[in-house]
Amino acid sequence: MAEKVQIKVVVNGVEHHSEVEPRLLLVHYLRETLGLTGTHVGCDTSQCGACTVHLDGQAVKSCTLFAVQADGSSITTIEGLGSVDSLHPVQEGFWEMHGLQCGFCTPGMIMAAADLLNRNPQPSEEEIRHALEGNLCRCTGYHNIVRAVQYAANKMAGKVGVAADD
Amino acid sequence: MAEKLFGKAMKRVEDPRFITGTGNYTDDMTLPGMVHAAMVRSPYAHARIKKIDVSKARSHPGVLAVITGQEMKDAGINSIPTGWLHPGIKTPPHYAITFDKARHVGDIVAAVIAETRQIAEDAAQLVEVDYEPLPAVSLGSDALKPGAPAVHDDIPDNICFTWSIGDKEAVDKAFASAYKTVKLNLRNNRLVPNAMEPRASLAQYHKASDEYTLWTTSQNPHIHRLLIAAFIMGIPEHKLRVIAPDVGGGFGSKIYQYPEEIIVLYAAKKLGRPVKWTARRSESFVTDSHGRDHETVAEMAVDQNGKITAVRVNTIANLGAYLTTFAPAVPTYLYGCLLAGTYTTPHIYCHVTAPFTHTTPVDAYRGAGRPEATYLLERLVDVMAHELGMDPVEFRRKNLIPPDAFPYQTPVALQYDSGNYEANLDKALELVGYKQLRQQQEEWRKQGRYMGIGVVTYIEACGLAPSALVGSLGAQAGQWESALVRVMPTGKVEVFTGTHSHGQGHETAFAQVVADELQIPVEDVVLVHGDTGRMPYGWGSYGSRSAPTGLSAIVLATRKIIDKSKKIAAHLLEAAPEDIVHEDGKFMVKGVPDKAKTFFEIALQAHLAHNYPADLEPGLEATHFYDPKNFVYPFGTHIAVVEVDPETGKVRLLRYLSVDDCGPVINPLIAEGQVHGGIAQGLGQALLEEAVYDKEGQILSGNFLEYTLPRADDMVQIEHDHTVTPCPHNPLGVKGIGEAGTIASTAAIANAVMDALRPFGIVHLDMPYTPEKIWRAIQHSRPAQAAD
Incomplete structure (x- = not known):
């Protein structure tokens, strides 16, 4: 297993410091690490958009990003809208x-x-x-x-x- | 008096949780100590499993177990049965994990259970399976050829069953003496249902009480409990609770008993920890039951007056590798029995051969048999009209079953309950401006633009019933529905239904009806569904049965509550029960409005029983089991208008209008929403979707990159209206609406596209009408197209 990486993100206005595997997708970080299960996973090819969140004010499919790529970002999920x-x-x-x-x-x-x-x-x-x-x-x-x-x-x-x- | 809610476009009560991301889908759940399953799936469509070495996977850090088919078979886990039998049907075993051979891509050969999903998926790749690849067959007609590879060793000809309905001799005679006949070779393309929520299952075992709980993405939790308890795992039925929480769409694909549900239950007991499995979409594509996949020769005969005299159909219905829960019913009773459509055709014969192939199993997908029947019938009607030089609408009109003919006995078993087809057709023609459209089509053709107009008059048979009839046709289940209405001391009401809502808005629509019946605020009613631990029993939601069957049970249970309330009121008001009327939300002595009790006062007294009739049970709840007298028969007219670009072959939907008749509409917002979604799925089949297999049984369109679902820009705003012809045999007169859109729209769009291509001399193309297919057909026809 790869070494874990420290990230800091602000999700729905709350700051989180987490240690994550580099391969962890942002959507799984939101759902499994933070328990924000409003963001869904509907496919594995970035086609369906069920995982769409706002990253620094722009819509992104959170299955196309690793959690480590969101380090330092501000994220809004459906729970924060x-x-x-x-x-x-x-x-x-x-x-x-x-x-x-x-x-x-x-x-x-x-x-x-x-x-x-x-x-x-x-x-x-x-x-x-x-x-x-x-x-x-x-x-x-x-x-x-x-x-x-x-x-x-x-x-x-x-x-x-x-x-x-x- | 409270406002009547039946017919009101009420906003849905289920929506606040979904729009705020606080729904509770199976994959959203986490239990203490929960571990995760990943499946090892065959990459081959057909292969002998010579050896499985699990040692590397087993010793991978974080792995708790690697389960094989042999282990589960040795533990006494049985094959998954089918829920519908025909005479002479072959029912080969279907084990949750196969141990001798893989019979389709995605067949499970082992399951890995690990501390995390990532570890389980990593370790699944460490399971070493020694496969001997074998020749495979993916097309139904290929599976019937002599020497074709057998899917199941003891069924060398691959035929699961043959089935027929109708008087063949009479049909052959009608064809022999026909004025004109037409014949079409049709391929009804195989579809992948693709509910947006992938399947998921979570199992928990309580050792101290020897009880299991299974949360799963299901349309019918009681069916799972029955199959798992009585047939597959031998769990005592009262020790297994199956819960279908929020479910993200089903469309038929979440009816069936799937292997993964058995595997997580087995693993949960083995490990003493909750076990969850969630499909990746690429797994869904090869393991969720597919839909359609027919190869058909369809013929129609008419007399010199343009009356249809006979329809003859011969279909090969591909079942895939295994029989799933309702597979045998779909290309038979839900298909052949629908071939009268809305027409007075006196003679119909349908023969079906259903082979196994090395592909994903095929079962009910939205409409289930009825879209296949409607498609072939409505294509035949259009082609015949053209042969006769008649407008397709006028040809239909000549053959529609007249309103005074109901109840109408078709020559293929069904007796239609009620209908007024021509009035419905006329309404649609008027709304769409049919004459003007035909004029516009003429003008456009002069300009080299190709507009097509497709008209369909459809019938749907839904709410399969009564149980005795359905049983005589082969169902291994009842088709009644149950309801429990429980009034609390404060007058609040819980309604328990055996149907399941996975998008259909039952929590709103059913509450509207109960609130009306009890004359109480709708906020005082809550609908409970999807939990075998809470409702009396039920057969779930499919075949558009929830309103005609499930809601009828609710209404009749509610009326028992009212009857009992009258007795309590009579006692409290010192009157005779027959003198009590239920008006303005009160139970009052007829003609004496001052002498009245509120529903709350009655509910409270029913629970206190301090001042109470001596011969009456305390409490205020009622159960009703409702077995309908017949199917219900919604119908309607759908009209599609398309333009085909001859340079690119691209089909553009210009307009879509539907006029549906599902009897009285409970909530127009919800009913129209059902129609919109159904139309989009039907458009998907006509223009975009196809599960393509190569000859080796590999799926070539196994993800959303290659399998095209309708997107927002494929659709237009749908024009919708309705007519109202009540069902004569259920308490509210309601019919189903869940599948109508899908049943009609594929054929409407197909007819529209073929209508657009008529100037090119193209009579028929198989769906989906991709730009390439259309462009090639036009190129092929160009030399013959001098007139245009």
Whole structure:
């Protein structure tokens, strides 16, 4: 077994110092070391996007990074985006528009959508579909996911001061 | 009076946990002392296992056990049985870990248990298996050829079963005297279900009480408990608890009894520690049961009036290497019996030959047999309409079963309960603007643009029932459903159902109905499902049975609660029970609104029993076991509009409209969501998805790089509406909606693509319609295409 490496990351605002194997993927670090199981693993080829988190404010697939590569970074997972008492507009949009069924792709989908709206606050339907093509959903046919993102975009436009998540 | 919730697009109560990342899927769970399993899988489709050397793996630091098939067989672990039998069916053994031969890529030859998943996977690579590779066969028709390699030594012809339905003689006669006939050779492409949550299982054994708990990604935990207890492991049924917590999609693939569930249970007892296994997606591709995979010759005959007189079908249905739980039912009763579709066809004959091959087992995948039937029937209808020079819609209209013909007895066993097909078709045509679309298609063709319009009128049979009938057809299980409604002293209500929700929103929709029935706030109702330790019994969710069967049981149990509540109210109000009415959320003396008791007051008194009828049991709960009288028969019309780019062969979906009829809709948000997802999966089959095997039985599309799932930019916003034709034989009149989208959309898109290609003289292509396939077909046809 390879020698462990010391890393420091801030996850959802909390600083963690951990010793990790160099081969440990960021997604497994989040799920298994930190117990943040909201970030899911849906494939082993970086296609499905279920593991999408924000790394220093940008959406990344956490299965494409080793935990050691996140050393010194700030990470937001679905658990840090918003809570039941204070939902992020994208979370609210998914609930309002029935943007989820089994819920498994949902955290990654929400993180990818939130990232899109950070970059492009008023995306067209085509831009939404394009931005989410790295996230697979087998339940919804994407119909209500598109509507959920549109809901969130409208909500964020109408409410000045909705905090960005990172 | 509280607002009626039946029919309301209520937001789902299950969503807060999913949108905040606090769901509880099997792989999210960690138990004290938990260890991990990794499987050693055959890289060969067919190989004799000459020797297995586990010594290196066993001595790897952190490894606790390496389990072989021989060890489990010696420990008395039996083969995994199938749940459906036909006369003369061959049921070769299916051991969780094979010990003589590997019969498909991914067949388990050993399991490694270690302190961490990483160690288990490292050590799995240290297991040395001495394979003797053998010739393999992957295509059903190849497996039937003389001299083909046998999948199971004692079944040299590879035939698991043959099956037929219908009057062959009458059909042959109808063909002999037909005005016109058409014939299609169809390949229904093999699909990988690909629920987004990979399968996972976690087992725990309590030595002191000799009890097991299995958490697993399942659509039907009681079926696992029964199979494991009674057939496979001999665990007393009351010592095994199976829990299906949050499950990330199923689509059929999580119905079956899989080997890994047996392995983790065995290992948990052996080691005295909880054992977890979670599939990697590449394992899912070769071990989750696949869907479809038919090779079919389909024929249709008509008379001079354009009435369909007969349909004749001969299908080879590839079963893969082993029989899984419901595999024998899928290409037979769920397929051949659906070949009347929505039409008055008087004579139908279907013959099915089901061979084993050296491929991943094939079983039910969303729609299960019904999409295969709909696809071939609706392709035949379009091709025949073209032969007759008729618009495909008018040809359909001429042959639809009229509304006054219900209940309608088909020539293939089923009796349709209710339907109004033509009204549904007309609504869809009007909404989509069919005439204008045909005009636009003409104009586009003049400009060298190729639009195609595909229309499908579909029927679905769901909620298999009654149990006695299903049993007579070969099911080794009942198909009734149970419900327990438990009222607490504070008037809050727990509803236990034997169905399972893995995305379908039962926690919301079923609570809406219970709240209506009891006239209480929906917040006071909680649905409990997915745990053999909590519900009375149940057969789970598949075949769109949850609403027609599971919810019917709930409603009837709830009505028992109301009857008992009336008796308690009558006692408290000093009235006769027959004078008590249940209105405005209260139990009151008819015509005397002042004399009333709330549901809470009754629930409390039922538990205190201080002032209580002498002849009545205390407590307020009711159980109901509901066995439906018949299947339910949803139907509808789907219309796809596509454009094919002749230069690239790319198919672009322009519009998709569905008008579905599943009876009264409980929650439109959820019902429409089911349709959207089903349509996307059907589009996947038509345009993108195929499990491709080479002749040696290697899967060539075994991950998301090579197997294309529909993505957001493959879809359009779906136009949806519905008609309402209630089911006449269940308490709410509801039918199923879970599979309708998949059943109709593959055929609708296929018909649309073929319609677009008509100017090129192309009559039929097999799915999926990849750009390359379309481009080649167009290139091939170019010389004949002078007119365009």
